[in-house]
Structures are given as structure tokens and as C-alpha cells.
Amino acid sequence: METVLNIFGHLHPLLVHLPIGVLLFAILIHGLSLREKYAFLSNALPIAYLIGTGTAILACLTGLILSNSGEYDETILFNHKWLGIAVAQVSLIGLFFTKKRFAPYLKIISLVLLILIFITGHYGGTLTHGEGYITKTKSAVVATKTIKAALTNTQELVLYTAIIQPILEEKCYGCHSQIKQKGKLRLDGEEWILKGGKDGVIIHAGDPQQSALYHNITLDPLEEKHMPPKGKPQITEEERVLLEWWINTGASFNKKIKDLTQPIQVKSILTSLEKNNQQVKTTEVPSEKVGPADNNSISALQKNGVTILPVATNSNYLTANFITLPQTNDTIHSLIKNISPNLIWLKIPGMHFSSGLAKSIATCTVLTRLSMEHSTITDNELHILNSLTQLQYLNLVGTKISLKGLLGLTAIKNLKQLYIAQTSITKMDVVVLQKNFPLAKIDFGNYTMEKLATDTQILKAPLRK
Amino acid sequence: MSKVNNRIIQEANEQTTQQITRKYFFKECFSGIGAMALGSMIGGCDWLGSKDGMGSYINSNPLMAQAPHFVGKAKSVIYLHMAGAPSQLELFDFKPDLLKLDGQDCPQSLLEGKKFAFIRGVPKMLGPQVAFQQRGQSGAWISDHLPHLSTVADEISFLKAVQTDQFNHGPAQLLMHTGSARLGRPSIGSWVTYGLGSENSNLPGFVVLTSGGNNPDAGKSVWGNGFLPSVYQGVQCRGQGDPVLFLKDPAGIDRDIRKASIDAINEANKLSYEEFKDPEIIARMAQYEMAFKMQISVPDVMNINDEPAYIHEMYGTQPGKACFANNVLLARKLVEKGVRFVQLFDWGWDSHGTDDANAIDIGFVNKCHSIDKPITALLLDLKQRGLLDETLVVWGGEFGRTPMQENRDGKTMPFKGRDHHTEAFTTWMAGGGIKQGTSFGETDEIGYSAISGKVTAHDMQATILNQLGFDHEKLTYNFQGRPFRLTDVNGRVIHEIVA
Known part of the structure; x- marks a missing residue:
């Protein structure tokens, strides 16, 4: 019997929209019928x-059953419950007043009903989606960011407040906090966590597998008890490891991270948390907006065999590949200049270089990636490219450039990747190069592989008697 | 003779009547009251403009380069598939506890309710047949079968708990590459070329190379275009002799005549397209154009003889032969030239232990040695060319192998081998915006089942598309009245290995 009732109760979120829609519609046609043109609507x-x-009465009944599950915040529930009952009552009165002689009263009833529906609906929304659900998406993002920004020296932080609580807040609070307590469980505070839910204690310090808090998140996603429920944002692998570690080390609410033993796996996650925070995310696409590039120049370049397209569907920044074009001419140079505010990635492998080409590339000051491997570029053209201050990736593999030419690029301070295999520059020059390009990872290539017996060895089956 | 002629004429006549009646039917429909209804029905099969925001293809080249949904880290993919499914227990998933159980009967609990391809009755456990060591700074376990790869362990992200639901090669390979174990879906390379087109207008966007003496069990469907226009199917190049057959012009036909005849044929095809709007006509036109360009570009790019000696030394190539090392070197050359997706299949990894060639301690070891050097060389070579950060390298099989020794039909086998295993196996990815030197997912003490970080073929596909700049849920194609996608209704980007 109880389960049947429960199912009936769970229909509330479904049924509740019927009176909202129907009554709002009734109020609408009432309003319209006041005009002579639509007077017939009053029928x-x-x-x-x-x-x-x-x-509305049906919604009230189901709502009352649902409210008995005790998973909701009491004050909001109280408001929602009585306002809902009020909606049903007022609409019942309205039903009596639909007779023609009560027409003036019905106007007041309709107005009151309209206000009641909105307030009741808002409380209902708060119950299911949490406080401030209308504006939540934005503020939630800001909140998680601030938590992550705080992690500079993880060793000095309290494990629970710095790492565990933010995980619970992001993934669990939606159903297990002040607003809602599904399964009679709250996770937004030490006392609640220790108290547990309707199935008892959820944490056994030192034994994650016996702790429902941990065990349920490791269950197969298809199992009913798996948390967070299907469709909600899941616990990531890193978060799982951290939760396991927290319970393993005694589920303390005030110990600092440095006072806890840290397995290798945990250590690497902790350092990655710090790293993620330190690294200012540099992307190879500028954050500044740019207008669309000149379409005629783009199609002219395409006609010449250049592959040119936006870096993404919604971006005006362009990437160009000259792989099928061995040589350029003045027309192409002016076309490159035309799209220079938009061009951020350029590939000209094997290109027959000229100073005209170098000069036109030099106008592409937003360029972040430039591949010129196996081209005929020399120091003469290279020094023209010193205007490309945003360059992060530079590929000069197999070219005739020299150390002196490369050191002439004094303005390119953001360079992150430099490829100079098969050039006259060798590892001996790494110190001076690194000084010039402090952020760059310099790849000199010339990797060799050891000769091993296994390379050529072929095993055969032992001969059988 | 006249009988044959008559049949040909009859067939031609039938086709003409068919076209005329169809033409008549369409004209009637569109002028009649049913036009709207029919229009919406046909709209369901409309292949044009189904990629959101990617514009329409009418009268343009379907292989033209396209922008992805968002800025992707990878521009191309090299997928190394070890057809037959290599043993994770002898390569990456080190299980010392399994060694202790070597030779003992498999506990009943592992067999209950399970079905194996060949194991019957109670098999014996088989410990790892090779020593393992932790490699690099990341401490990844790699066996002594791959000494070269061990030196680049810090470039790689391992997926140790990959799962599948197919225990036969064909369906499992299809699932891995097309997202469905049944025939008929487009392969991942086709989806990628459909989404991105080709960077190099002279080369196909999707090239397939096979080695090991056989094509994969699933046949050419693993690089098929499914319901996508056929221009997106993988172009298989031969490892030996002419890379593509019949690419040379016949004697006495020079290139201008060839160009003129292709232009004339395409003019006629264009008229046909305008009348019938069959997308396959566009595909055919594009293929004629492509074939014409490939006559020049393919012999050049497929020729590894021009590579310097040290490169051959690195990869361990065998010029003139069809072998995996040559294909790996070709893959690098193709990617360098702007090919989007290079799919390699190496056959011969099905180590059941039925003969010495597929014994886990003989033939399997030889296979490992044959891929160790080329794959390592590929990673190093891409790296020194500045290409590794924009080329995603994927390695894997279609499933894993059992921790039990195979006992085909309940009998003892002549050699040591392992049966097909679906519940846990290892694949890896490197480059293309994937984290360096990490491992995701764990198996139990004997490598029988995955316990955390489980991923599926759909998850791997979602991740590959993500690296190229695609939301796998949005790269869709309308077919038979509904949008289809590679990952069907599944797939999760494995963010744990994305840098």
C-alpha cells in the first residue's frame, strides 16, 4: 500500500503543471472576455x-503524500504546501463565481489566483532545484572557480575544507543539504555527515568499502544505489581517489594534508591540482574578438590551392595550409596581407621562400603557430618575422637557418615550442637559446634508438620428437 | 554473342524506362498536392546541410576542408589497430598475483555465467609469460617485449580498463571502428573526413594500410563509409608494388586528354545530379577529380625510398616488402602531407596457442618485436618534426585476452595461448593533446575484470573526436529519418587523459 501511495506522490511534479497551465489559461480567457470582441469566450x-x-486538488493530494517523504526543507515546504492548498481553494471559489451574476467578483478572484500561482510555483521550483535556481548556473561556476583558485600550496591546507567539501558541494549538495535531504541525508556539515542517512552511518573511518558515502559512488552506474544518480554530473576518477584517501586516513575534518600519509597516486593528483592552478591557460587562439575576414581573399587563396578555414565553426580566426603550393607570388602575398588580422595558424612546409613572402607573413601579427619545416627560409627572411610577437609554436625543422638568425628573433618572448631538428643548431647551443626564449621547449631532434638483439630476433617453436 | 548483346540492350532499355518513369513520378509529385508531404519525407534523407553550421555542399567538393565545432588540439589521427587482439597481460597490465596462480584451476566464481569463445570446462590460470618493469618518470609498467616503446613511456596515456561486449573479432572490430557491432555504420575515419574534409586537396582524407598478411576479420567494412556518401570511405593503399592499382594512364593517353575526358564525364554527371539530386553522383564526381590528382600525388607520397637512411634505420623498414614498419613510416608521411586519418591494421595477434605462430611465448613475441621499433620511431619522429602535438596516435586491439590458458574444446593445447576476453584490456593514446605519462583505469589482481576507470569503444571514439574539435553528440548525419552519430547513444570523453 505504501509503495502505491509513494508512486502516487511521485506523480506530483508531473500533475502540478496541469493546474498551472489550465488555470493560467482560464485567467487569460477571462481577461480577454472582458473585451467586447472576445465576450463569447466567457462561455x-x-x-x-x-x-x-x-x-489543482489532485496536485494538492499528490503533493501532500510526497511531502511525507521528509526530503525537503521544512520552511519552504510549509509555504509551498499552504500556498498550493490556497490555489485549490481560490480556484474552487472562482468556479462558483463563473456564473454571470458574480462577474465583478471573478475579476478579483482571477487576479489573486494569478499571483498565488506564481508564488507557489516559485517555491515548488526552489524545492526541486534549490535556492536561487533561476540564476544558479552562473554563480555555481564562479563558486567552483574560487575553490580551485585557493589551491596554491596544498600541503598546508585542511584536507576536508580545501578538497573534500568542494567535491561534496559540487556533486552531492543538490540532493543532500539544507534544501533537500534525499534518503534523510545531509552532507553540508560535519555533524550531518557523521549522523548519516536513513540507512545509518555513511562513514567508517579507515574503511572506504564499508562507508556508504564511498561505496555507493563506486557501484556500477546502472545500479539503483549508485551515486550521483544517472544523468547528474558524476564523480571523476581523481575525486574518487581523493574521497577514498580521505576515508582511509580517518575521515578527519580538521587535519592538514601534510599530516596525512600520501600514496603516490594521491601525491600526483595534489601536484596536478597545484599545477592546474599555476598554469595560466594559454590558448593558441586569442581571446580578443575579431571581425570576419575578407571573403574574396579567402576564396582567391582557395582557388590557388590553399586550404584555409576557421579554427572552429564559431570563430573568425583562420588557419591556412599551403601544402599543395610550392611557391608564392605577389598576388598571393597581398592576399595573405588581406587576411592578416585573422590568420593565427600558418603552415608552409617545403615552401620556396622569398623576402616578399616573409614580409607578407610579418604582417600577420596575431599568428600563434607557424610551420616552415623543409622550406628554403634563411636568416635573411627569418629576421623579417621578428614582428610576430604572439608566436607560440615555431617549426624550422630541416631549414638553413643559423643560431645567429634565430637569436635575432628578440621580440618573440611567448614562444612555447621551438623545433629545430636537422638544422645547423645543436644541443650545445641550448643555454643561449633558452635565454632568448625563456618559456620555450626546444626540440633538437636527432633521436636515436638503441640497437637491440630483439629487433631482428625471431623465435621458433622447439622441434618436436 | 548476339545473346549477350541482346541482354545488354535489354538492360539499358529497362534502365531508361526506369529513369523516365521515375522522372515522371517525381515531377507529378512535386506539382501535385503531395509535394509537401513528399518534400518532408525526402528531407529526412537529405544529406545536405545536415552538419550544423557547416554550410551546404551543393556544387562544391565534399572533401573540402571544414572547421570543427571547437578548436581541436589534434589535426590528424594515426590509429594502429592490432587485429586479432594482443594480450594486455604480456604487454601493459602487469599482474604478479597471476603468476602465483599459474597452472592452478580457474576458480569457479570466474566462470559462472560467463561465455568464452573457445574455453570450455575448467581452464588453468596462466601467469604473465614475460618480465615487466616500471618505465620512465611516470612509472608505467611495460613488459620486456617492448624495450623500445619503454623508452617513450612518458609520452603515453594508457587506458587499462577498456571493455567491450563482443567476443568475436569481426563484430568487436566493427564496434571499435564504427560504433556498432552490426554492419552498415560509417567508420570513425569516415566520420572524421565527413566532419573535417581533407587538408590536402590532392590526397584522400582517410587512408588505410594493412599488414600481417591478411585484412582484419571484419573486412573492409571497418573502414567503410556506411550510410555516409561513399567519398568518405577509407582509401586502402597497397603496401607493395603500386600503392593504388590502375593509377597510371594507359599508353598513348597523355594527361591533358585524361583531364579533358574527366571534365566531360563530370559535366554529364552534373546534369544528372541537377535532375536527380542523388548525392552519390557528387561523390562520384569528387572521386574522379581525386583520382586524377592522386595520379601525381600518391606515387610521390607513398614512396618511402626517398627517406634518408637514418629514418629507415629508426623505423626498421624493409623496402619493397609489405610490412608494418613500412606502413608506420608511410603513416607519418601521409600525416605530414595533411591526411586526416591514417588507419593501420596489423594482422596476426590472435594468440590462442593453436600453433607456434600464435603461441603467447613464440609468435606473439615476434609480433611484439615487429611493432616495437616502428611505433617508437613514429612517436619520436613525429615529436622531432613538431607534429606529435597535433597528431593523435591511438594503439589497441578489439578486445583483450583471458588470464586463463585456453583449453579449446576442453583439451590441452599444443602451445600456450589465451582466449578472447571482453571485460578488461589495455589501449593507449599519445600526442594530439593527450596527457603525457598517465594511466587511467585499473583491473583486479589477476587482470580478469575492470574495477575502476572503465571505458568503452564509444568513450574512445568520443575522445578521439573531442581531440579533433568535435562534440561527438553533435557530429550527426541524417539517415532514414533520424540523425545518426558515431557513438550512438553512448560515449563519454575520457577527460582524465586529456591534457
Whole structure:
């Protein structure tokens, strides 16, 4: 019997929209019927109010059953419950007043009902989606960011407040906090966590597998007890390891990270948390907005065999690849200049270089990636490219450039990757190069592989008697 | 003779009547009251403009380069598939506890309710047949079968708990590459070329190379275009002799005549397209154009003889032969030239232990040695060319192998081998914006089942598309009235290995 009732109760979120829709519609046609042009609509008022009242009563009944589950915040629930009952009652009165002689009263009833529906609906929304659900998406993002920004020296932080609580807040609070307590469980405070839910204690310090808090998140996603429920943001692998570690080390609420033993796996996650925070995310796409590039120049370049397209569908920044074009001419140079505010990635492998080409590339000051491997570029053209201050990736593999030429690029301070295999520059020059390009990872290539017996060895089956 | 002629004429006549009646039917429909209804029905099969925001293809080259949904880290993919499914227990998933159980009967609990391809009755456990060591700074376990790869362990992200639901090669390979174990879906390379087109207008966007003496069990469907226009199917190049057959012009036909005839054929095809709007006509036109360009570009790019000696030394190539090392070197050359997706299949990894060639301690070891050097060389070579950060390298099989020794039909086998295993196996990815030197997912003490970080073929596909700049849920194609996608209704980007 109880389960049947429960199912009935769970229909509330479904049924509740019927009276909202029907009654709002009734109020709408009531409003319209006040104009002479739509006066005939008043004939529909009794039936509209009848259906509205009926479904409102149904919603109240299911709501009352649902409220017994005790998973909701008491004050908000109280407001929602009584306001809902008020909606049903007022619409019932409205139903009586749909008779023609009560027409003036019905206006007041409709107005009151309209206000009641909105307030009740808002409380209902708060119950299911949490406080401030209308604006939540934005503020939630800001909140997680501030937590992550605080992690500079993880060893000095309290494990629970710095790492565990933010995980619970992001993944669990939605159903297990002040607003809602599914399974009679709250996770937004030490006392609640220790108290547990309707199935008892959820944490056994030192034994994650026996702790429901941990065990349930490791269950197969298809199992009913798996948390967070299907469709909600799941616990990531890193978060799982951290939760396991927290319970393993005694589920303390005030110990600092440095006072706890740290397995290798945990250590690497902790350092990655710090790293993620330190690294200012540099992307190879500028954050500044740019207008669309000149379409005629783009199609002219395409006609010449250049592959040129936006870096992403919604971006005006362009990437160009000259792989099928061995040589350029003045027309191409001016076309490159035309799209220079938009061009951020350029590939000209094997290109027959000229100073004209170098000069036109030099106008592309937003360029972040430039591949010129196996081209005929020399120091003469290279020094023209010193204007590319945003360059992060530079590929000069197999070219005739020299150390002196490369050191001439004094303005390119953001360089992150430099490829100079098969050039005259060797590892001996690494110190001076690194000084010039402090952020760059310099790849000199010339990797060799050891000769091993296994390379050529072929095993055969032992001969059988 | 006249009988044959008559049949040909009859067939031609039938086709003409068919076209005329169809033409008549369409004209009637569109002028009649049913036009709207039919229009919406056909709209369901409309292949044009189904990629959101990617514009329409009418009268343009379907292989033209396209922008992805968002800025992707990788521009191309090299997928190394070890057809037959290599043993994770002798390569990456080190299980010392399994060694202790070597030779003992498999506990009943592992067999209950399970079905194996060949194991019957109670098999014996088989410990790892090779020593393992932790490699590099990341401490990844790699066996002594891959001494070269061990030196680049810090470039790689391992997925140790990959799962599948197919225990036969064909369906499992299809699942891995097309997202469905049944025939008929487009392969991942086709999806990628459909989404991104080709960077190099003279080369196909999706090239397939096979080695090991056989094509994969699933046949050419693993690089098929499924319901996508056929221009997106993988172009298989031969490892030996002419890379693509019949690419040379016949004697006495020079290139201008060839160009003129292709232009004339395509003019006629264009008229046909305008009348019938069959997308396959566009595909055919594009293929004629492509074939014409490939006559020049393919012999050049597929020729590894021009590579310097030290490169051959690195990869361990065998010029003139069809072998995995040559294909790996070709893969690098193709990616360098702007090919989007290079798919390699190496056959011969099905180590059941039925003969010495597929014994886990003989033939399997030889296979490992044959891929160790080329794959390592590929990673190092891409790195020194500045290409590794924009080329995603994927390695894997279609499933894993059992911790039990195979006992085909309940009998003892002549050699040591392992049966097909679906519940846990290892694949890896490197480059293309994947984390360096990490491992995701764990198996139990004997490598029988995955306990955390489980991923599926769909998850790997979602991740590959993500690296190229695609939301796998949005790269869709309308077919038979609904949008289809590679990952069907599944797939999660494995953010744990994405840098």
C-alpha cells in the first residue's frame, strides 16, 4: 500500500503543471472576455475553471503524500504546501463565481489566483532545484572557480575544507543539504555527515568499502544505489581517489594534508591540482574578438590551392595550409596581407621562400603557430618575422637557418615550442637559446634508438620428437 | 554473342524506362498536392546541410576542408589497430598475483555465467609469460617485449580498463571502428573526413594500410563509409608494388586528354545530379577529380625510398616488402602531407596457442618485436618534426585476452595461448593533446575484470573526436529519418587523459 501511495506522490511534479497551465489559461480567457470582441469566450470559463480546480486538488493530494517523504526543507515546504492548498481553494471559489451574476467578483478572484500561482510555483521550483535556481548556473561556476583558485600550496591546507567539501558541494549538495535531504541525508556539515542517512552511518573511518558515502559512488552506474544518480554530473576518477584517501586516513575534518600519509597516486593528483592552478591557460587562439575576414581573399587563396578555414565553426580566426603550393607570388602575398588580422595558424612546409613572402607573413601579427619545416627560409627572411610577437609554436625543422638568425628573433618572448631538428643548431647551443626564449621547449631532434638483439630476433617453436 | 548483346540492350532499355518513369513520378509529385508531404519525407534523407553550421555542399567538393565545432588540439589521427587482439597481460597490465596462480584451476566464481569463445570446462590460470618493469618518470609498467616503446613511456596515456561486449573479432572490430557491432555504420575515419574534409586537396582524407598478411576479420567494412556518401570511405593503399592499382594512364593517353575526358564525364554527371539530386553522383564526381590528382600525388607520397637512411634505420623498414614498419613510416608521411586519418591494421595477434605462430611465448613475441621499433620511431619522429602535438596516435586491439590458458574444446593445447576476453584490456593514446605519462583505469589482481576507470569503444571514439574539435553528440548525419552519430547513444570523453 505504501509503495502505491509513494508512486502516487511521485506523480506530483508531473500533475502540478496541469493546474498551472489550465488555470493560467482560464485567467487569460477571462481577461480577454472582458473585451467586447472576445465576450463569447466567457462561455468557456466554467469548464476551464472546473478542470483547473479538479487538477489543482489532485496536485494538492499528490503533493501532500510526497511531502511525507521528509526530503525537503521544512520552511519552504510549509509555504509551498499552504500556498498550493490556497490555489485549490481560490480556484474552487472562482468556479462558483463563473456564473454571470458574480462577474465583478471573478475579476478579483482571477487576479489573486494569478499571483498565488506564481508564488507557489516559485517555491515548488526552489524545492526541486534549490535556492536561487533561476540564476544558479552562473554563480555555481564562479563558486567552483574560487575553490580551485585557493589551491596554491596544498600541503598546508585542511584536507576536508580545501578538497573534500568542494567535491561534496559540487556533486552531492543538490540532493543532500539544507534544501533537500534525499534518503534523510545531509552532507553540508560535519555533524550531518557523521549522523548519516536513513540507512545509518555513511562513514567508517579507515574503511572506504564499508562507508556508504564511498561505496555507493563506486557501484556500477546502472545500479539503483549508485551515486550521483544517472544523468547528474558524476564523480571523476581523481575525486574518487581523493574521497577514498580521505576515508582511509580517518575521515578527519580538521587535519592538514601534510599530516596525512600520501600514496603516490594521491601525491600526483595534489601536484596536478597545484599545477592546474599555476598554469595560466594559454590558448593558441586569442581571446580578443575579431571581425570576419575578407571573403574574396579567402576564396582567391582557395582557388590557388590553399586550404584555409576557421579554427572552429564559431570563430573568425583562420588557419591556412599551403601544402599543395610550392611557391608564392605577389598576388598571393597581398592576399595573405588581406587576411592578416585573422590568420593565427600558418603552415608552409617545403615552401620556396622569398623576402616578399616573409614580409607578407610579418604582417600577420596575431599568428600563434607557424610551420616552415623543409622550406628554403634563411636568416635573411627569418629576421623579417621578428614582428610576430604572439608566436607560440615555431617549426624550422630541416631549414638553413643559423643560431645567429634565430637569436635575432628578440621580440618573440611567448614562444612555447621551438623545433629545430636537422638544422645547423645543436644541443650545445641550448643555454643561449633558452635565454632568448625563456618559456620555450626546444626540440633538437636527432633521436636515436638503441640497437637491440630483439629487433631482428625471431623465435621458433622447439622441434618436436 | 548476339545473346549477350541482346541482354545488354535489354538492360539499358529497362534502365531508361526506369529513369523516365521515375522522372515522371517525381515531377507529378512535386506539382501535385503531395509535394509537401513528399518534400518532408525526402528531407529526412537529405544529406545536405545536415552538419550544423557547416554550410551546404551543393556544387562544391565534399572533401573540402571544414572547421570543427571547437578548436581541436589534434589535426590528424594515426590509429594502429592490432587485429586479432594482443594480450594486455604480456604487454601493459602487469599482474604478479597471476603468476602465483599459474597452472592452478580457474576458480569457479570466474566462470559462472560467463561465455568464452573457445574455453570450455575448467581452464588453468596462466601467469604473465614475460618480465615487466616500471618505465620512465611516470612509472608505467611495460613488459620486456617492448624495450623500445619503454623508452617513450612518458609520452603515453594508457587506458587499462577498456571493455567491450563482443567476443568475436569481426563484430568487436566493427564496434571499435564504427560504433556498432552490426554492419552498415560509417567508420570513425569516415566520420572524421565527413566532419573535417581533407587538408590536402590532392590526397584522400582517410587512408588505410594493412599488414600481417591478411585484412582484419571484419573486412573492409571497418573502414567503410556506411550510410555516409561513399567519398568518405577509407582509401586502402597497397603496401607493395603500386600503392593504388590502375593509377597510371594507359599508353598513348597523355594527361591533358585524361583531364579533358574527366571534365566531360563530370559535366554529364552534373546534369544528372541537377535532375536527380542523388548525392552519390557528387561523390562520384569528387572521386574522379581525386583520382586524377592522386595520379601525381600518391606515387610521390607513398614512396618511402626517398627517406634518408637514418629514418629507415629508426623505423626498421624493409623496402619493397609489405610490412608494418613500412606502413608506420608511410603513416607519418601521409600525416605530414595533411591526411586526416591514417588507419593501420596489423594482422596476426590472435594468440590462442593453436600453433607456434600464435603461441603467447613464440609468435606473439615476434609480433611484439615487429611493432616495437616502428611505433617508437613514429612517436619520436613525429615529436622531432613538431607534429606529435597535433597528431593523435591511438594503439589497441578489439578486445583483450583471458588470464586463463585456453583449453579449446576442453583439451590441452599444443602451445600456450589465451582466449578472447571482453571485460578488461589495455589501449593507449599519445600526442594530439593527450596527457603525457598517465594511466587511467585499473583491473583486479589477476587482470580478469575492470574495477575502476572503465571505458568503452564509444568513450574512445568520443575522445578521439573531442581531440579533433568535435562534440561527438553533435557530429550527426541524417539517415532514414533520424540523425545518426558515431557513438550512438553512448560515449563519454575520457577527460582524465586529456591534457
